[in-house]
Amino acid sequence: MSENQNTMDMTSGPCAKQILLFGTPLLAGNLLQQLYNFVDTIVVGRGIGVDALAAVGLTGSLNFLVLGFVIGLSQGVSILVSQYFGARDPQSIRRSITMSFFLCFGFSIIITFLAFFGTEWLLRWIQTPEDLMANAKLYIQIIFACMSVSMCYNFYSGILRAFGDSKNPLIAMILSFFLNTILDIVLVIPCKMGVAGAAIATVVAQLFSAIYCFTFVQRIQEAKIKKEDWKWNPYLFFRSLKLSIPVAIMNSITAVGVMVLQSAINQFGSIYIAGYTAASKVIILLEQIPSTYGFATGTFVGQNLGANHLGRIKKGVKSMNIAMALMCLACCVLIFLFGEFLMKVMIGGNEHETMLIGFHCLKILSLFLVGLGWLWIFRCALQSMGDTFWPMISGIVELVARIGMVALLPVFLSFDGILLAEVSAWVAAACMLAIVYWITIRKLDQSHLLMERLPLEV
Numbered sequence: 245m246s247e248n249q250n251t252m253d254m255t256s257g258p259c260a261k262q263i264l265l266f267g268t269p270l271l272a273g274n275l276l277q278q279l280y281n282f283v284d285t286i287v288v289g290r291g292i293g294v295d296a297l298a299a300v301g302l303t304g305s306l307n308f309l310v311l312g313f314v315i316g317l318s319q320g321v322s323i324l325v326s327q328y329f330g331a332r333d334p335q336s337i338r339r340s341i342t343m344s345f346f347l348c349f350g351f352s353i354i355i356t357f358l359a360f361f362g363t364e365w366l367l368r369w370i371q372t373p374e375d376l377m378a379n380a381k382l383y384i385q386i387i388f389a390c391m392s393v394s395m396c397y398n399f400y401s402g403i404l405r406a407f408g409d410s411k412n413p414l415i416a417m418i419l420s421f422f423l424n425t426i427l428d429i430v431l432v433i434p435c436k437m438g439v440a441g442a443a444i445a446t447v448v449a450q451l452f453s454a455i456y457c458f459t460f461v462q463r464i465q466e467a468k469i470k471k472e473d474w475k476w477n478p479y480l481f482f483r484s485l486k487l488s489i490p491v492a493i494m495n496s497i498t499a500v501g502v503m504v505l506q507s508a509i510n511q512f513g514s515i516y517i518a519g520y521t522a523a524s525k526v527i528i529l530l531e532q533i534p535s536t537y538g539f540a541t542g543t544f545v546g547q548n549l550g551a552n553h554l555g556r557i558k559k560g561v562k563s564m565n566i567a568m569a570l571m572c573l574a575c576c577v578l579i580f581l582f583g584e585f586l587m588k589v590m591i592g593g594n595e596h597e598t599m600l601i602g603f604h605c606l607k608i609l610s611l612f613l614v615g616l617g618w619l620w621i622f623r624c625a626l627q628s629m630g631d632t633f634w635p636m637i638s639g640i641v642e643l644v645a646r647i648g649m650v651a652l653l654p655v656f657l658s659f660d661g662i663l664l665a666e667v668s669a670w671v672a673a674a675c676m677l678a679i680v681y682w683i684t685i686r687k688l689d690q691s692h693l694l695m696e697r698l699p700l701e702v
Contacts, residue, residue: 251464252408254544255330255551260563267540269410273417274532277453278525283421286590287428288442289522297591298514299379300439301521305506306366306384309499310359311394316492317348318398320484323628325406325467326543330550334466336480338473341403343481347488352395359388370507373514379439386443393447396454400461405543407464416456424449490632494639501646501669508650508662516659519601522590526583527609530575531616537564537571538620546628554688561625561681568617579610605663612667615674622677626684634680641676642669 254262289297321344328336359366363385364377372380401413424445431441461467509520541564548556583606587599623635646669653661 252410253329254408254547255553255556259544259556259560260567263537263540263544263560263564264567266408266410266543267537269414270405270540271532271536273410273414274536275529276414276417276421278529278532279421283425283428287432288439289518289590292432292438295376295514296379296439298517298521299376300383300442301524302370302372302376302506302510302517303367303380303384303387304521304524305370305499305503306363307387308502309366309496310355310388310391312495312499313355313492314352314391314395315398316490316495317351317488318344318395318402319491319627320344320347320486320488321399322402322406322543323487323546323630324480324484325403326546326628327550327630329407329466330547333550337466338469339475339477339480340484341467342469342473343477344484344488345399347481347484348395348399349392352392356388356391359391360385363388366503370503371510373510373517376514376517383439383443386440386447390447390450393451393454397450397457400454400457403461403464403467404457405539406546407467408543408547409460409464410540412460413453413457416453419456420449420453423452487627487630487632490636491627494632494636497636497639497643501643504643504647504650505662505666508654508665509659512659515598516601518591518595519587519598520605522587522598523602523605523609525590526579526586526606530579530610530613533571533575534568534613534617534620537568537617538624540564541621542624542628544628545625549629554685557625557629557688558685561621564621565618568621569614572614572617575613576610579606583607583610601659608660608663609667612670615667615670619670619674619677622674622681626677626681629684629688631680631684634677638673638677642673645669645672 252262252266254266288300321341324340324344325337328334328340363381367377367380367384401416404410404413427445427448428442431437431445435441437444509516541561544560545557548554548560584599584603587602587606591599591602619638623638626632627635646665649665649668650662653664655661657664
């Protein structure tokens with residue numbers, strides 16, 4: 245029995261209810277994590293100016309490129325722990341954690357070095373305007389230099405989620421959000437540190453979250469690492485590698501598509517960059533609904549795969565697809581009612597044209613949010629079944645759709661063509677993953693053992 249009473253066994257009980265109960269604290273935590281950037285936007289936009297806002301905003305795609313790879317690496321431990329937790333195999337849980345630790349933190353050192361020294365090249369690749377280059381480079385280099393902090397948070401929070409603990413990551417985010425907000429205001433305004441202050445505030449808050457999650461991982465009995473668990477285990481290391489690398493590559497491929505999109509937006513000038521930046525901060529908050537309940541569904545699938553409960557997997561995924569459609573519809577209605585007000589709060593009343601551009605972006609992107617929702621559910625379900633290849637291919641589908649539509653649609657639809665290129669990527673990838681999911685389910689229907697079980701010592 246774990247000392248952490250917040251763990252959740254999802255191998256029995258009402259499927260949809262369990263996923264929603266588990267996912268809702270995760271959603272609140274992820275929203276607060278994204279509010280780091282939201283607060284940065286408000287403080288930078290109103291405390292420094294529109295040019296600084298645009299500089300910070302255009303680094304989002306670069307941050308996604310590197311951080312997405314880091315998050316993907318930590319996905320392997322989450323998948324393995326959830327499966328072995330469902331299978332009631334504590335020894336495999338502990339050794340999965342240690343082997344994934346070697347993998348994640350070894351790669352994080354390499355990624356930090358490459359990203360930090362490649363920053364200027366990446367900024368020029370997305371056609372960053374020269375007047376924004378200095379601030380953009382300063383901000384994102386601080387984030388890149390501390391990428392191992394993000395790795396720590398995602399690694400330990402992933403372990404907590406795999407055990408069904410979504411409450412402690414939420415508490416970590418609540419506390420770190422307030423820490424980030426206070427530091428943002430102090431470092432940017434009275435201390436006049438500019439965009440560097442916003443970046444430092446984010447890093448310090450993430451470090452606090454990582455330490456908090458680590459503390460509660462240590463309280464889970466099944467996750468208490470013993471000396472012998474550090475013994476090299478090639479089977480679990482390469483299984484973690486097999487699960488992690490395709491997810492990391494998928495995230496980075498998707499990020500390249502976002503960078504292509506950002507490059508196209510940059511050609512419209514600072515007003516469009518600032519408007520899209522402000523809108524994207526709101527959209528990113530809304531996107532936490534698809535991604536969070538997708539991850540929650542993935543944890544549910546992983547535990548039930550380990551317990552050989554295929555019927556629960558099918559029922560849970562179906563229920564969440566319906567729930568996702570309803571949640572995305574509600575988000576769309578809220579955007580049409582309050583989106584203009586949000587843009588006024590973020591940008592200020594004096595930048596009327598920028599505000600209108602931001603509101604227009606919000607309306608178009610929110611209309612197709614359900615496509616992103618179904619994409620995340622099918623993607624996470626497949627990953628938790630141990631299939632990370634087709635989710636990786638879905639990233640390629642997104643990239644091809646974005647690049648193709650960015651090249652074609654703006655010729656006829658101007659700036660609207662760029663927005664429609666983004667949603668076309670969501671829909672194309674969601675359709676592909678839905679087909680793969682149903683094929684996978686049919687294959688599992690023919691098997692009596694859902695998860696392969698091999699001896700630990702290989």
